[in-house]
Amino acid sequence: MRVLNYLELADRLNRSGIGTAVDHQRAALSETDIEVETTPWQEGHPAWALGGNVAFNDPMFREFDIAHCNMIGPGSVAVARYAAQADIPLVLHAHVTREDFRDSFRGSNLIAPALGRYLRWFYSQADLVLCPSEYTKDILESYPVDAPIRPMTNGVDVDALAGHEDLREDYRRRYDLDGMVVFAVGNVFERKGLTMFCKLAQETEHDFAWFGPYDAGPQASKTVSRWVNDPPENVTFTGWIEDIRGAFGAGDVYLFPTKAENQGIAVLEAMACGKAVVLSDIPVFREYYEDGHDCLICADEAEFREALERLAENPDLRDRLGENAKQTAREHSLDRVGRRLVETYEELA
DSSP, rough: EEEEOTTTTOOOTTTHHHHHHHHHHHHHHSSSSSSSSSSTTTSSSSHHHHHHHHHHHHOOOOOOOOEEEEEOOOOHHHHHHHHHHHTTTTEOOOOOOOOHHTSSSSSSHHHHHHHHHHHHHHHOOOOEEESSHHHHHHHHHHOOOOOOOOOOOOOTTGGGGGGGGHHHHHHHHHHTSSOOOOOEESSSTTTTTHEEEEEEEHHHSOOOEEEEOOOSSSSOOOHHHHHHHHHOOEEEEEEESSHHHHHHHHHHHEEEEEESSSOOHHHHHHHTTTTTEEEEEEEHHHOOOTTTBBBBBSHHHHHHHHHHOOOOOOOOHHHHHHHHHHHHHTBBBHHHHHHHHHHHHHHHH
């Protein structure tokens, strides 16, 4: 079976959670009998494919048995229309929702209502919508999306994180980190709990580090600009780092006070590295994790502060949570993701 696994704007999304999720899909499928196409275009680029079609009546699209799109732009719309015309089963992966678009870029809250209407239309074209969690399924059903919806974990690439311990001293020295380091990984957005992260840093003497890119240009939100340009003394914003394993090596407690999340791949990565994880009390984390077993879940600033104090005073608690978190991460292994994708494709075919 030949499957199109398409990520529109892949070069711009390689630093995002969506890019990581697609990397996981392709890595998982590489261990199966599925043949994967990563572009739908006959000439590798839509403009070239269109030119060949106009000039020589060449087909625009490559041959595939299943179309699986991971973004929501015009290229993905074109694939969806082609799939309908050619009677090819269409899978649309809902990495984007109106809710998790809010509090990201400047103006995102103004755009979010219109985005929700667009997503309802776009996802409703699918034969099957995949999404990272039951929480996301509930969100999509509330729009409502008129297509079957199936939750499927984004998974975690445990092998890609091997050796993170060896980078600990280098990255701690590079960013002048010491003691119990509280850290986050990923793009710096207010939606991911930026203000809470910085406020908690102001209330403690621990070193805090956020490993990940941030926008400093006109598209950046005022909140992001404020904190990254004038952070608390004990907060480091590293920007993009060349080896994400260095973040998990340098940090000790993964703090993620996010406001909305469809799953949170970096949480699973922190767990796979055996880190103690402190999370906000939102439905998706209650769905996947257990407070006091593989993480600590906090409802407000006071609970976050108390959780960090407990972990600072009790290294045994950090170790226990980290070991249990490793077991949880194994439940999201890429071989399981691969099996579920193959089952899904075979069912649609």
